[in-house]
Amino acid sequence: MHIEILVEDSSGEKFLSMILPKLIGDQGTLHTWRIHAYKGVGRIPSKLNSDMDPSKRILLDQLPRILQGYGRTPGVDAVVVVLDTDKRNCAQLLIELNDLLARCNPAPKKTLFRLAIEEIEAWYLGDRAALLNAYPRADTRVLNRYSQDSLCDTWELLADAIHPGGAAAIKRTGWPLPGQIKHEWADKIAPRLEPDRNLSPSFGKFRDGICRLLTCVDSSNDGTVA
Numbered sequence: 037m038h039i040e041i042l043v044e045d046s047s048g049e050k051f052l053s054m055i056l057p058k059l060i061g062d063q064g065t066l067h068t069w070r071i072h073a074y075k076g077v078g079r080i081p082s083k084l085n086s087d088m089d090p091s092k093r094i095l096l097d098q099l100p101r102i103l104q105g106y107g108r109t110p111g112v113d114a115v116v117v118v119l120d121t122d123k124r125n126c127a128q129l130l131i132e133l134n135d136l137l138a139r140c141n142p143a144p145k146k147t148l149f150r151l152a153i154e155e156i157e158a159w160y161l162g163d164r165a166a167l168l169n170a171y172p173r174a175d176t177r178v179l180n181r182y183s184q185d186s187l188c189d190t191w192e193l194l195a196d197a198i199h200p201g202g203a204a205a206i207k208r209t210g211w212p213l214p215g216q217i218k219h220e221w222a223d224k225i226a227p228r229l230e231p232d233r234n235l236s237p238s239f240g241k242f243r244d245g246i247c248r249l250l251t252c253v254d255s256s257n258d259g260t261v262a
Contacts, residue, residue: 037113039069047218049073054226107142114146162236166228
């Protein structure tokens with residue numbers, strides 16, 4: 037089967053490129069996929085035929101057009117959308133995403149929405165062994181303050197644990213350092229992650245959703261995967 041995967045930024049793309057072979061197998065062995073990084077999350081538009089500029093590459097702004105496009109594209113067996121919740125209510129966001137999907141005509145054969153709570157850095161924090169292997173000098177006092185998948189400014193907490201000067205130093209320097217640091221985390225931590233030991237509930241839902249997607253995509257055609 038072939039899967040198209042959408043993520044809101046390039047550091048998320050790097051993370052997924054490293055973790056997907058652990059879940060799916062090597063590219064082209066049984067399955068194929070493409071990962072598309074966008075330049076921010078945006079908002080779900082109220083109308084399917086929105087006039088958003090496609091060149092802006094803001095994920096939710098473009099999502100109706102993207103999903104309907106995949107619905108018309110032969111050879112696309114499933115679409116996976118990975119988003120940070122940030123401060124949004126995850127249950128409400130999923131309702132809105134599924135409502136959007138229900139209005140798409142045509143819709144993809146299968147669509148899986150998965151949310152990192154509050155940010156994808158929660159998935160790094162879910163595997164303490166991988167994180168400490170990548171950053172053996174990490175401040176465990178900071179890590180011990182973290183409650184998994186809590187709303188706590190997750191990337192800042194991770195930065196406080198592993199970056200000299202913490203999040204404050206990154207913010208003082210400003211762009212593009214935050215993006216560069218997140219790419220570094222993906223490079224160093226993601227290859228060491230073990231999906232089955234990750235304690236992040238939202239990562240577990242991503243992992244299990246991908247596994248269910250692989251087994252159900254040929255057996256039903258209702259358009260969604262829980």
